[in-house]
Amino acid sequence: xxxxxxxxxxxxxxxxxxxxxxxxxxxxxxxxxxxxxxxxxxxxxxxxxxxxxxxxxxxxxxxxxxxxxxxxxxxxxxxxxxxxxxxxxxxxxxxxxxxxxxxxxxxxxxxxxxxxxxxxxxxxxxxxxxxxxxxxxxxxxxxxxxxxxxxxxxxxxxxxxxxxxxxxxxxxxxxxxxxxxxxxxxxxxxxxxxxxxxxxxxxxxxxxxxxxxxxxxxxxxxxxxxxxxxxxxxxxxxxxxxxxxxxxxxxxxxxxxxxxxxxxxxxxxxxxxxxxxxxxxxxxxxxxxxxxxxxxxxxxxxxxxxxxxxxxxxxxxxxxxxxxxxxxxxxxxxxxxxxxxxxxxxxxxxxxxxxxxxxxxxxxxxxxxxxxxxxxxxxxxxxxxxxxxxxxxxxxxxxxxxxxxxxxxxxxxxxxxxx
Amino acid sequence: xxxxxxxxxxxxxxxxxxxxxxxxxxxxxxxxxxxxxxxxxxxxxxxxxxxxxxxxxxxxxxxxxxxxxxxxxxxxxxxxxxxxxxxxxxxxxxxxxxxxxxxxxxxxxxxxxxxxxxxxxxxxxxxxxxxxxxxxxxxxxxxxxxxxxxxxxxxxxxxxxxxxxxxxxxxxxxxxxxxxxxxxxxxxxxxxxxxxxxxxxxxxxxxxxxxxxxxxxxxxxx
Numbered sequence: 245x246x247x248x249x250x251x252x253x254x255x256x257x258x259x260x261x262x263x264x265x266x267x268x269x270x271x272x273x274x275x276x277x278x279x280x281x282x283x284x285x286x287x288x289x290x291x292x293x294x295x296x297x298x299x300x301x302x303x304x305x306x307x308x309x310x311x312x313x314x315x316x317x318x319x320x321x322x323x324x325x326x327x328x329x330x331x332x333x334x335x336x337x338x339x340x341x342x343x344x345x346x347x348x349x350x351x352x353x354x355x356x357x358x359x360x361x362x363x364x365x366x367x368x369x370x371x372x373x374x375x376x377x378x379x380x381x382x383x384x385x386x387x388x389x390x391x392x393x394x395x396x397x398x399x400x401x402x403x404x405x406x407x408x409x410x411x412x413x414x415x416x417x418x419x420x421x422x423x424x425x426x427x428x429x430x431x432x433x434x435x436x437x438x439x440x441x442x443x444x445x446x447x448x449x450x451x452x453x454x455x456x457x458x459x460x461x462x463x464x465x466x467x468x469x470x471x472x473x474x475x476x477x478x479x480x481x482x483x484x485x486x487x488x489x490x491x492x493x494x495x496x497x498x499x500x501x502x503x504x505x506x507x508x509x510x511x512x513x514x515x516x517x518x519x520x521x522x523x524x525x526x527x528x529x530x531x532x533x534x535x536x537x538x539x540x541x542x543x544x545x546x547x548x549x550x551x552x553x554x555x556x557x558x559x560x561x562x563x564x565x566x567x568x569x570x571x572x573x574x575x576x577x578x579x580x581x582x583x584x585x586x587x588x589x590x591x592x593x594x595x596x597x598x599x600x601x602x603x604x605x606x607x608x609x610x611x612x613x614x615x616x617x618x619x620x621x622x623x624x625x626x627x628x629x630x631x632x633x634x635x636x637x638x639x640x641x642x643x644x645x646x647x648x649x650x651x652x653x654x655x656x657x658x659x660x661x662x663x
Numbered sequence: 664x665x666x667x668x669x670x671x672x673x674x675x676x677x678x679x680x681x682x683x684x685x686x687x688x689x690x691x692x693x694x695x696x697x698x699x700x701x702x703x704x705x706x707x708x709x710x711x712x713x714x715x716x717x718x719x720x721x722x723x724x725x726x727x728x729x730x731x732x733x734x735x736x737x738x739x740x741x742x743x744x745x746x747x748x749x750x751x752x753x754x755x756x757x758x759x760x761x762x763x764x765x766x767x768x769x770x771x772x773x774x775x776x777x778x779x780x781x782x783x784x785x786x787x788x789x790x791x792x793x794x795x796x797x798x799x800x801x802x803x804x805x806x807x808x809x810x811x812x813x814x815x816x817x818x819x820x821x822x823x824x825x826x827x828x829x830x831x832x833x834x835x836x837x838x839x840x841x842x843x844x845x846x847x848x849x850x851x852x853x854x855x856x857x858x859x860x861x862x863x864x865x866x867x868x869x870x871x872x873x874x875x876x877x878x879x880x881x882x883x884x885x
Contacts, residue, residue, distance in 0.1 A: 406856035440748035440847070465749070469859070510856055530853035535725040536745055537852070 258360070258368030266568070268575030270371065273564050274353050276399045277373045281351035284392055286375050289350040291332035297322040303331050303521055303547055311358040313368075325357035330521075330559060331547070333376045338551030346379030346555070366536065367565060374541070374561030381545060381556035383495035386525045389541055389558045390500060394508050396562060397529060397539070401571045405531040405538070407508050408468075409496070410515030412522050412542070413489030418460050418482060422453055432461075433516045439465040456482060467513040470506075471497055477513055489524075496525060521547040524558070531570050538566045579604040580661055581628040582621045584612070591632035594654060601662045614641075628661075630654075667710055667854070667861055670729035672717035672738075676755045676846055680733055683752065684712075687868045710865075721746060721849060730854035730862065737823055737844040741784045747850040749866050753873055755846035759784060761791070761839040762830050763812055763819035768838065772797045775818075781811030782821035791821070791841050809833045 255261065262270060278288075294315075301309050301324060313325040326332060329352045337348055353373040360366055375392060377385050390407065397405050415436070424432065428451055435447045444465065448458040460480045467473045474494055481487040493511065500506050517526040517540065524543030531538050541560025548555040586595045586607025598605045606626065608617060614631060618641060621629045631639040638649045640657070649657065671680050685691060690706035701714050715723055717735060721744040724732040733752065737759050761780075772778060778799040782788045785801045792799040802817050811817040813833055823844065824830060827837065848866060855862055 404857060406853075406859075408856055438746070438748045439850075440751070442751050443748075510859065530856045532853060532857050533727040534853055535727050535851045 256368075258362040260367055260369075264577055265574035268577045269568060269573045270564055272573070272575045273400055273567065274371075274373070277351075277353060277396060280396060280399050281373075281375055281392075284349075284375075284388075284395075286349040286351040289329075289333055289336065289352050290354070291326065291329055291336065291352070293355070294323050294325050295332065297324040299335060300324045300326055300331055303334075303550060308358070311360055313357050313359055327358050328356055328561065329354060329372060329374065330376060330544070330561065333378075333559070334544070334548045334557065335551045337376075337378050337555055337557075338548040338553045342553030342555075347385070348378040348555075349375070350378070351375045370566075371564040372561050373564060374559060376557055376559035378548065378555045378557040380558075381524075381543075383492055383499060385558050386492070386496045386543060387499035387503075389560055390496065390509070390525075390527065391503060391505060393527070393529060393539055393541060393560045393562075394505050397531075397567075400562075400564075400567050401573060402531055402538075402567065405508065405529055406510050407527050407529045408510050408512045408515045409493070409525060409527045410512050411489040411493045411524060412516060412526050413492070413524055414477065414481075414486050414513055415461070415464065415516060416523075417485030417489060418457055420483065420485065422451075422457060424451060436461065436464050436514055437516055439514060441465065460486075465514040468510060469512075471501075471511060473511055473513070493525065517542055527560070529562070531567075533570050534566060536566075538562055538570070578625040578627075579606040580626075581630055582606050582608065582617060582624075582626045583630045583632070584608050584614070584617055585632040588632055590634075590636055591630075591638075594630070594632075594638070594651065597655065598658050601658055603658065603662055666708070667731060667858060667865065668713060668729040669710055670713050670715050670720045670723040670732035672720050672733060672735070673714045674717060676717070676733070676735070677714075679754050680846070683754075683869065683872065687872045718742070724849050724851050727851050727853060730851050730858060731865070732849045733846055734849055735823075735844050736847050737784065737787070737842060739847060739849060740842060741786050743786065744849075745852060747852060747855050748847050749850060750848040750870055750873070752846040752848065752869070753877055755844070757823050757825045757844050758840050759787060759821065759842040759844060760824050760837045761819060761821050761841060762809075762824075762835045762837050764834065765836050767819060768836065772799075778819065779817040780819045780821055781808050781817035783808060783823075784821055787841060788821040809835060 297314050301312055308327045312327050315323055317323055333350055333352065341348060351374065353371065355369055356372045357369050359368060362368060375389065377389055393407065432447055432451065435444050444462060448461060453461065460482060463480060467477050474490055477490050478487065481490060497506065497509065497511060500509055515526055515528065517528070521544040522542040523545045526542035527540065528537035529539040539560055539562030543558040545556040548557055580603045581598065583591060583595055583605060585591050595605055595607060612620065617629055627642060629641040636651060638654050640647050640649055671677065681691060681696060689710060692703050694700035695703045695712070702711065704711050713723065713729060718738050720732040720734040721739055721742040723729040724746055725744040735755055773796055776798060778797060779802055780788055780799045781802045781804050783804060785803045788801055802811065804811060808820045808822045809829055811820055812835060821841065824837065830837065848869065850862055
């Protein structure tokens with residue numbers, strides 16, 4: 245029977261209690277990512293959960309600004325919960341690590357907070373994992389960020405995914421000589437992203453974008469596909485900078501192609517990430533069954549200089565909950581064995597042995613008798629129950645069968661369970 | 664084989680939509696035309712169609728329960744879903760308008776401090792008043808919005824009109840157009856990447872048909 249939760253037991257919209265197999269699944273994903281990122285030479289960075297609002301928000305996109313949770317400390321300073329960890333990493337690198345050998349490679353795994361409408365895979369608190377590679381403005385650095393993104397998605401059990409890769413510099417260079425108000429520019433970007441050709445034509449008209457420039461922008465939503473789209477984009481390029489953006493994109497694509505990763509990449513010049521700090525390549529990863537991206541990233545060469553050192557940088561982040569909402573991965577939590585009298589000296593030795601072998605051992609602390617313990621083990625799906633006696637003999641119960649074992653025999657069994 | 668799922672809105676646009684799909688070469692089963700079946704396939708089994716309530720189409724598509732959908736622009740803008748909108752279909756045209764009794768024409772709405780507006784489109788209405796600097800209280804209703812000003816529940820209304828007959832019959836007049844709406848093809852962003860060829864091919868076929876119907880004047884989605 246379900247019953248209403250008492251008022252004191254309720255939690256706010258957009259946050260979740262995660263436990264049992266789901267929490268274990270998050271832990272397993274986190275562990276896989278710690279190993280992966282470390283294996284690629286990235287060092288962990290642990291920024292604070294909240295900081296001064298001005299620091300966190302001034303560099304973020306308008307959308308993120310709207311979504312930040314803010315509050316005041318006792319001195320009246322405005323603080324905010326971090327909406328991502330890229331700005332924090334940039335702050336730490338720019339203000340503290342400016343004289344270190346370059347490049348810097350950092351990864352993070354932690355919770356971020358955004359005031360969004362809660363829906364499947366979109367919560368107000370979620371776990372973000374990502375990397376930042378600072379101090380290298382090369383196609384190789386861009387390609388490393390993308391390779392690591394693809395590898396991370398593989399590690400998390402995803403196969404059917406595509407990374408949509410664009411370059412913000414192409415649009416920026418095309419619009420270099422056009423003066424637009426910030427709001428107009430954002431609206432133009434939004435319209436390109438929606439890929440609605442009529443609205444786009446209307447907006448270009450309304451903002452009186454010169455015809456040669458408008459012709460390029462009108463094609464952006466269609467410049468999506470494999471590397472052949474670069475040819476048309478080159479033909480359309482109106483200046484040196486937009487050609488340079490395409491050259492970089494081509495170099496990155498070639499590196500990924502040689503690494504056998506290009507089947508996951510869709511080149512897309514209509515990919516414009518609505519995050520103000522991006523300056524170069526931008527990308528988002530999509531998986532089947534989820535209408536919004538599971539990961540995203542790009543190059544931000546001007547963000548770090550706000551905090552001191554002028555470091556170009558590239559990075560990506562993914563949301564673990566979004567991954568789980570698609571893979572539906574569960575991690576078993578039942579222990580391998582339940583032990584009666586586990587704190588009895590004769591038994592404690594065996595428990596220690598089992599744990600050293602890496603078995604999951606639960607010791608009874610309710611002084612239960614055999615029948616109660618077996619019933620409890622069934623409920624918790626624990627496959628084995630071990631009973632101790634004063635005679636250093638052990639009774640092992642597995643399902644409906646039971647056997648008596650000496651401590652040597654028990655040791656032999658343990659090794660089998662582990663393998 | 665890979666299949667695409669398409670969410671179609673039941674009701675007003677239904678017949679025109681099914682006609683469009685038939686005319687680009689897909690053969691639909693009998694049950695589809697009577698509107699009783701909620702899920703059906705075309706004869707070649709390449710496309711699966713689901714019939715949804717119009718306001719729910721963007722939801723089905725954003726969550727990936729359908730790869731594509733057809734929705735009114737009004738519903739789409741109200742829902743604020745993250746979707747691609749590669750093609751307008753040129754039918755289902757209507758306008759989202761602000762309307763009220765004739766005397767409202769002479770009122771400066773910025774000077775009214777507690778304007779009450781009934782609507783099925785609270786988000787679009789609020790956004791409009793916000794941009795215009797008008798302070799309005801939105802009263803969300805789910806139908807027969809014209810009733811609200813007539814019985815004094817609200818001063819004005821924001822609603823969809825096709826011909827304007829309903830408004831006139833209730834002694835109301837249009838004050839302002841908020842949005843020109845028509846049927847739009849929407850695409851799930853993940854499907855657009857993962858089934859790129861299939862999606863693009865379907866859109867091209869629809870665009871071509873629409874273009875022919877409009878006498879070749881339309882140059883969308885090439």
